[in-house]
Amino acid sequence: MSQAAATLYSFRRCPYAMRARLALRYCAVTVDIVEVSLKAKPAQMLALSSKGTVPVLEVQGQVIDESLDIMRWALARHDPQDWLLRQDPAAQEAMAALISDNDQGFKHWLNRYKYPERHPQESMAHYRAQGELFLQRLERLLSERDYLLAEHMSLADAALVPFVRQFAHVDREWFAQAPYPRLQDWLRRILDSELFVAAMAKPS
Known part of the structure; x- marks a missing residue:
């Protein structure tokens, strides 16, 4: 099973962050989730991504700050139920x-x-x-x-x-x-x- 230590900056009610969390969990990626206050965004997140919006994933020196890119990154590592429908x-x-x-x-x-x-x-x-x-x-x-x-x-x-x-x-x-x-x-x-x-x- 493919795993990676990673940090995800998230906001629980944000649908983009929600779908990133779904994919990371499904793909068995070990992730530390940092809940972000939208009124006081952490400096660490802003240093990683100037967009200032969640989700932002930091993994092994790589920064991914688009939810679909996070999902596809995770699925490329581990996709046990074929979410990508590779044969179709x-x-x-x-x-x-x-x-x-x-x-x-x-x-x-x-x-x-x-x-x-x-x-x-x-x-x-x-x-x-x-x-x-x-x-x-x-x-x-x-x-x-x-x-x-x-x-x-x-x-x-x-x-x-x-x-x-x-x-x-x-x-x-x-x-x-x-x-x-x-x-x-x-x-x-x-x-x-x-x-x-x-x-x-x-x-x-």
Whole structure:
């Protein structure tokens, strides 16, 4: 089993940090997690990455400060359940497109849905409806299998789940009755999984 001593600067509610933590835990990377106060970012983190945003991984003199890069670094070391779907080029292409659409499109509407007061140009309902277009796409994918692109978790599931979780938590009552039963079940299964619970445990 491949392991590496590493330090991850994280913020528990940040979806980017969350997906990095998921991948590091899945890949059995030994990591010291430093919880960052966004109001008082540690000098060590800022010295490593001038971006000043989490996650930042320092490992063996290497600094990786993009969540997807952290995930791919970890998966290149150890991927026991084939999260990268290495034998399926079409699924790999679909995975890249799905993650890009999440990060570039869905995240845009999620931010506005979460904080409509910061974006008064449109209503909260409008922003939710725009985000729902992506949820509908995920629901269709889950009608064919247990996870987004395979019968097991892949990088796509791990990369997207923190953002879907945030969207669901903006108005939990609405999400619970929304017409996305497969997506609701997918979200519940991942959030209740040993992997997610362990990845999100507070550092002792």
